[in-house]
Amino acid sequence: MTLSSFAQFGAQPLFDKPLPIGQLYFPSWQRYEAACRGIFDRQYYNNNGPLLGEFEDRLRLFLKVKHAICVANATLGLMMAADAMQLTGKVIVPAFTFIASVQAISWAGLEPVFCDIHPETHQIEISKIEALIDPDVTAIMGVNLWGGSCLPKELVELANRHDSKLYFDSAHAFGSAVDGVPIGNFGDAEVFSFHATKVLNAMEGGCICTNDDDLAARLRSIRPSYGSETPVSIVRVANARMSEAQAAVGLMSLEDFPANQENNAALFELYQAQIASVSGLRLLVPSGVSSSNYQYAVCMVDEGEFGMSRDLLIKLLKAENVVARRYFYPGAHRSAPYGQEFPQFVESLPNTDAVCASVIQLPIGTLVTSSGIEKICRLLQRIQMQSGDIKAALES
Ligand code: T4K
Numbered sequence: 224m225t226l227s228s229f230a231q232f233g234a235q236p237l238f239d240k241p242l243p244i245g246q247l248y249f250p251s252w253q254r255y256e257a258a259c260r261g262i263f264d265r266q267y268y269n270n271n272g273p274l275l276g277e278f279e280d281r282l283r284l285f286l287k288v289k290h291a292i293c294v295a296n297a298t299l300g301l302m303m304a305a306d307a308m309q310l311t312g313k314v315i316v317p318a319f320t321f322i323a324s325v326q327a328i329s330w331a332g333l334e335p336v337f338c339d340i341h342p343e344t345h346q347i348e349i350s351k352i353e354a355l356i357d358p359d360v361t362a363i364m365g366v367n368l369w370g371g372s373c374l375p376k377e378l379v380e381l382a383n384r385h386d387s388k389l390y391f392d393s394a395h396a397f398g399s400a401v402d403g404v405p406i407g408n409f410g411d412a413e414v415f416s417f418h419a420t421k422v423l424n425a426m427e428g429g430c431i432c433t434n435d436d437d438l439a440a441r442l443r444s445i446r447p448s449y450g451s452e453t454p455v456s457i458v459r460v461a462n463a464r465m466s467e468a469q470a471a472v473g474l475m476s477l478e479d480f481p482a483n484q485e486n487n488a489a490l491f492e493l494y495q496a497q498i499a500s501v502s503g504l505r506l507l508v509p510s511g512v513s514s515s516n517y518q519y520a521v522c523m524v525d526e527g528e529f530g531m532s533r534d535l536l537i538k539l540l541k542a543e544n545v546v547a548r549r550y551f552y553p554g555a556h557r558s559a560p561y562g563q564e565f566p567q568f569v570e571s572l573p574n575t576d577a578v579c580a581s582v583i584q585l586p587i588g589t590l591v592t593s594s595g596i597e598k599i600c601r602l603l604q605r606i607q608m609q610s611g612d613i614k615a616a617l618e619s
């Protein structure tokens with residue numbers, strides 16, 4: 224086996240076109256066209272339209288939650304949730320998350336307090352939260368990562384003990400459940416993302432779930448829903464309405480969710496079986512859930528055992544048209560502006576730093592086939608076996 228079999232050294236890439244990470248569900252053109260015809264026939268694009276109403280009803284039933292309030296995206300949903308809960312001061316948040324979780328705290332005029340994560344599960348380290356609580360902390364934001372959970376029941380107990388609000392960034396967790404209870408039912412509110420890369424996809428979008436009627440009424444007024452509902456008193460109004468076209472794709476995606484979840488689970492199982500034999504790679508199994516959406520294939524790279532760094536592996540995979548990514552990098556505590564504004568956290572989150580340096584996302588979802596995954600795993604095996612030669616050639 225020579226190095227010339229790798230695209231990095233001149234071979235044809237393993238895949239003809241880039242294979243992205245992310246779910247990227249596309250319904251058939253005929254279904255989409257039929258839904259758009261309905262929108263044109265009704266001449267109604269936006270503001271609590273019939274498709275939005277149907278989507279919210281179905282989400283409520285699916286998630287067994289009292290209120291499902293659709294929004295333009297999860298970032299706006301998180302900002303609105305903080306505002307509707309009338310938070311002040313500081314919010315505890317894990318530093319290992321997409322920057323939107325923390326930016327939403329800043330947009331709401333609040334200060335993030337960064338917590339470290341568990342090195343194995345990547346979820347917030349609950350035992351480290353209490354030490355961060357001071358009189359200015361009014362809320363904890365749990366982040367349910369990778370189709371797993373951050374142990375919401377334990378967080379509810381902790382938040383109650385400190386009389387703190389609790390809400391969840393559940394952008395990754397649609398359709399996952401904890402002891403059979405769908406994520407979406409915990410804390411004061413939970414926010415899902417329906418971005419195109421998520422397992423439930425409305426092209427772009429999100430949803431705030433809550434079982435609290437007053438909070439729901441405030442959220443609907445902040446969203447807003449001009450004319451269609453009785454407004455309640457709020458401090459600020461945003462515009463985070465979800466359009467009928469988004470709701471149409473969301474409805475199709477919800478209908479196809481069981482099949483997509485099953486497909487993800489099968490692909491994940493394939494990764495699990497094959498990556499087990501590649502030294503230095505460990506597939507993260509979604510933790511803290513009784514069922515997962517398996518929307519991510521997250522791998523930890525042990526540089527010593529694998530024989531090369533995570534970043535060099537990403538470069539080799541990209542050359543083969545496997546668009547693997549490092550999520551999330553750097554940790555939010557080191558990202559602008561937080562690294563400068565809150566220097567006390569920069570060197571204090573060792574698990575977050577270690578995970579940020581070693582995580583890689585591999586393709587999974589509707590655009591990936593099982594034979595594609597077998598090809599990716601064989602490639603990973605070949606790269607590992609020739610890691611010494613590859614590094615020497617690239618360094619010479
Ligand atoms: N909290 C957490 C924990 C999150 O992960 C996120 C978002 C949020 C909150 C906020 O949710 P939203 O406000 O976005 O609803 C992506 C997504 O934009 C973002 O939703 C996601 N998480 C984040 C982790 O990743 P990018 O910049 O990496 O996505 P993008 O556009 O580069 O797409 C990924 C890959 O998919 C690329 O290779 C291109 C490809 N792609 C993408 C789209 C949209 C396609 O081939 N076709 C497409 O239509 O941020």
